[in-house]
Each structure stands twice: as structure tokens, then as C-alpha cells.
Amino acid sequence: MTFRTAITTTLLGYLFMWGCDTKTKNVDSCGDSFLDPGEECDGPNLDYESCASLGYYNAVGTLRCLENCTFDKTDCGGICGDGAVDDPQGEQCDGGNLHEQTCSSLGFAAGALACDADCQFDVTNCQSLCGNGLKDPTEECDDGNAQSFDGCSNTCRFEEGFACTDDNPSICTSVCGDLLVAGDEECDGTELGDATCADFGEYVGILECRGDCTIDSTGCYPPCGDEIIQESFGEDCDGSVLDGATCVSQGYSHGSGALSCTDECQFDETACIPKSTNADLSTLTVSSGTLMPAFSAGTTSYAVTVPTPETTLTVTATVADPYATVAFMPTQPMTLVEGNNPATVTVTAESGAQNVYTMVITRLSPNDYGSPNIGGLKYVPAGTFQRDATVTNLSTVSAFRMSRYEITRAQWTAVTGWVDPSNGTSSSGTSDPVQKVGWYDAIAFCNKLSLLEGLTPVYTVSGVNFSTLTYAQIPTSDNATWNAVTANWAANGYRLPTEMEWMWAAMGADTGAPGVTNTTGYAKAFAGSTGSNAIDDYAWYSTNSTSKTHPAGTKLPNELGLYDLSGNVWEWNWDWSAAYPTGTVTDYRGPASGSNRVEHGAGFGSYASDCSLAYLLGSNPHYRFFSVGFRVVRP
Secondary structure (H helix, E strand, O other), rough: OHHHHHHHHHHHHHHHHHHHOOOOOOOOOOOOOOOOOOOOOOOOOOOOOOOOOOOOOOOOOOOEEOOOOEEEEEOOOOOOOOOOHHHHOOOOOOEOOOOOOOOOOOOOOOOOOEEEOOOOOEEEEEEEEOOOOOOOOOOOOOOOOOOOOHHHOOOOOOOEEEEEOOOOOOOEEEOOOOOOOOOOOOOOOOOOOOOOHHHHHEEEEEOEEOOOOOOOOOOEEOOOOOOOHHHHHHOEEEEEOOOOOOOOOOOOOOOOOEEEEEOOOOOOOOOOOOOOOOOEEEEEEEEEOOOOOOOOOOOOOOEEEEEEOOOEEEEEEEEOOOOOOOEEEEOEEOOOOOOOEEEEEEEEEEOOOOOEEEEEEEEEOOOOOEEEEEEEEEEOOEEEOOOOOOOOOOHHHHHHHOOOOOEEEHHHHHHHHHOOOOHHOOOOOOOOOOOOOHHHHHHHHHHHHHHHOOOOOEOOOOOOOOOOOHHHHOOOOOOOOHHOOOOOOOOOOEEOOOOHHHHHHHOOOOOOOOOOOOOOOHHHOOOOOOOOOOHHHHOOOOOOOOOOOOOOOOOOOOOOOOOOOOOOOOEEEEEEOOOOOOHHHHHHHOOOOOOOEEEEOOOOOHHHHHHHHOEEEEEEEEOOOEEEOOOOOOO
């Protein structure tokens, strides 16, 4: 191209451009639809901007231009940086607006909270607080506690064998398969920790780890059965090995069978029996005299009377259980002094239970008498006493001997050979006083006993041979022949006491003041009463008898050593019942005839007031009642 041609072409171009500009802009102005410097927009000219392009949250909102050529963003909603915290859009803060939060409110210890360009809290300048459940930049984890060994340590650092999430709080779980035993893992791979078969109650074997990091103990086996006692595994024994143990060493009776071992290596005590608690005697005997009452395993209190010449006595006993032991006090044979000699027989059962049998051996004084059939008779000295409230009514009694006990059921049958007449319901046994005995029966017994011991009988009944007399021959109704009985007061045989003899003996004679007239004894509340002692210690009566008799001599004696003169059974006297004469009488034996014979002393069903020495009853001599018995006297 020539130079000329080029100039022409250029000129034509400029002319063309000038021709396309149809408007001439002389001054910048808002509202001319031209975007001038400093303007965000101008009229409809938004410079291709929108709510979305400007970063506002309402991307579909309408961006408009205001008259001052700035954007009208009203319909665009909020945006990070506008100073308003837009919670729905996930803003935590906005510029200087921290939404009333601080480092402390976010769980940090202290520091200055800030807001970053994304409207999220900037905790760079907050001081960490491990254990608050918020993982800050200085922490590897934060599981919401300050404990170690749970995956996140007490310094908020990862712990070996765990994996933790970035959540707030961090969630840490043990990693099964990393060969590290952590968390709730029992094992991990070949790592079993310190676990052994013993931890699973077994003896030896091989432990393995399952895929879920729990221990598999199926390879272990128990110690029981190896004939070795493994005490650490709770074995008592193993097979035939008992380590010397027996039923006895295990606290059982010597009468047990053999101790053995179970399949679980525990003692098999099937053949073992408990130690016996039997502390009874099967026999109790004395070398002289007779036990009163007769021996019974359930009776633990006895009395024995021996004659004056006996200076020693031996008590022997047999235990009811072969493994019980017996101890005597004093050592046998024992030396006797005149009067009472206490002795005890203590039985100790295999279990340790004890039963103590007590005895009082009375060595008679020279004036006492020992009967081979009814035991001792105590000497009652002669003396004088006031028999009632009238001071001039005095009774003088000659010396005599009285049986220490009421005649018992066993003695009745042994002496007479007759059937025991007693009411069994009202009696505890044959050592109790005989009852249901009429006055006729009582004098018959006296003569039978006299004949048995070679003494002269006291009583004579016309036409009656007492040596052959049977119980059936004794009258059961009032009988004139038996009522006309006579007494040989000089005979040395046995008889019933007169009423005056009974009262004199019951009040203790003159033991309180020997040789002095007893002016107060008649008023005693019971035999043995001192005015301050308890009747329950001396008498079986309605309050303590449980409506039955009890073994003779089981209560305390009176001053003379005579038992049961109050209570247990009423006692027949010789006398016909009648008013006492006035004045002084000597060896008074009552009137020559009457309808009722005297009974003294009260019985097991009587009131306490009936036990007084002055109280008496009168009954027909043939009358047999279950609370009436007797005792005997002789010169």
C-alpha cells in the first residue's frame, strides 16, 4: 500500500467513529444512566452487579440503585460485615459485635475474644481450659473431662491407643487392632496385659485375644482334679487329698463319718454330723442313801440322806452321750460332815452346752434316823409353843422324828406293792408326793412300812391283818371299824404326826431359841418363813405350780431341814377335826372321835394364804383327793 492510500484509510476510520457517537457528555452527573467514577450504579445501570455477586445471603433478592447512585441492598438481606449477627446464616459474630460472648462464656479460662472476616469467633487470644468440651487451637482434643486414660488426657492431648474426633466435645474410642490395650479393651492382638488364666478362675492354660479385643479364656482349665490343693483358687481339697482334715477338725462330732472331697474340690460334709448338745446324765447313783427324788435326766436337783456312821460317800454318774464329759465337785469320794454336804455333777456336751446336777447329801446327826425305804427322818426336839393368838393356849410336845419329805409315788408302790393311786395329770412324775390317798390309806402305809423295816406297827384295826392287806380291802366310804383304830403310842413304828407335832415341826420347833417357848411360830405365813423371805422359794402353790405337784424336796426346807411342809400336797394328821381345848396341853392327840380328820400344809392348787401354819382343813378319812398326801413320824 502507498503512503497516500494509508492516510486516506485512517482518516476514513476516524470519520466513521465520529459519526457513531450520537450523544455528547459534557459533565459527570448521577441519573444519566452512565456509571461515572464514584458511582456504584446509575439508574438501571447496575454495572452487572446483583445481591448474589455482592455476597449477600438473599441471593435471589433484587438489587436496586438509589437516586444517589448507590446500591439499594434492602432486598438482599444480611451479609458478614454488616455488624449484625445473622444467626440463621451461621454467623457467630460480626465485626465488633461479639453477640455478648467472651472467652470465658465460651469455656476458656480468660483472654480477648475477636471476630474474624468470616464472622466466626477468633479465639486465638483466648486462654485454653482443658476439659470444657470445646477443642481450642491449643488442644488436640477435649472430651469434656479432665481425666486421663480415656483417649484424651487431662492436658487435652491424644493418648496412645485411642482415636478422637474433632467434635465438641471430642469423642475418643480405643483402636482395636493397634496392639495397644486401651480403654475398655481387655486385650489387643498379642497384647494381653497382665491377664492370666487365674483371673478367670482357672488354673493354667492359654489366653487369646478375640477380634473385638476381648479375652478368650476357653484355653484355660481349672485346678481342681490335679490332686494338689490350690488354696489360692479356693480349693479345700483335691481328690483324695484332704490335707489332714476330718469331720472333727471341721467342727463336727466325733461320731461323724468320713470327710470327702467333691468334684468342685470343696469338702463334702455329708457324712459329718453336728456336735451333740446332749448334756444329760443317764445314771446318777450314790454309794449310800437314796436319791430324793428318784433319778430322772430332766431333774437336776437331788437330796440324799445318810446315817451318822457314814463319813464318806461316792457319787457316780454316766453321761447319756458318749462324747459328753462329766466333772464332780468335790472330788469323789467325798468326805461328809454332819449336816448338809453340797455336791455338783457338771455335764459338758460335745457342743459345749452344760447341765449342772446339784445334790445335798445330809449326814444325819446322832438323833436323826435313816430309813432304807423313805430316807432320813429329822429329829424334832421336845418343846412348848403357843398354838394360837391366846397366849395361855400352850402345847407341849415330846421329841420325835419326822420324814424330811412327803411320801412319794415311787415310795408308795415300793413299800406297799400296791398300784400308785395318784392322778397322773396332776403330777410331774413318780418323784412327786403320792396323792389321792385317804386317811385310811395313810395309816395302812405306816403299818406296812413298819413291818417292812422290822418295827412294831403303831395302828390296830379290828379284824385287819396289815401284813396281807390289799389296797382293794381299804374302805372307800366311811367305816366305823377303821374309825375305831387304836394307836400304840409306845410302839417304835411309823405313824402320822399329830396336829400339834405337825405344827411344832412346821414352825421350826425351838431352833430360833433352844429351850424357849415359841410364841410366834403359829402365825407364820408358810413353813420356813422369816417374814421377809419369798414363799415361792419354799412352796409349790397355785401361783407357781402350773396346776400339778413337783418332785419332793425341790424347794427350800424350813429351819429343821424339812421340805414341803407348805404346798405341793395337803398332809393328813392323826387328829379328828375339832376345836382346840383351852390352856396348856401336853402331847395332845385330838378328840377320841369325829367325822373329819385334820389336813395341814396346803397343796399345789392352794392360795398363798392357805399355806399359813394356822390354816387347816378337815375331810372324811376315806376321802381320796388329788391334792392330798402325807408324811410320817416315828419315835
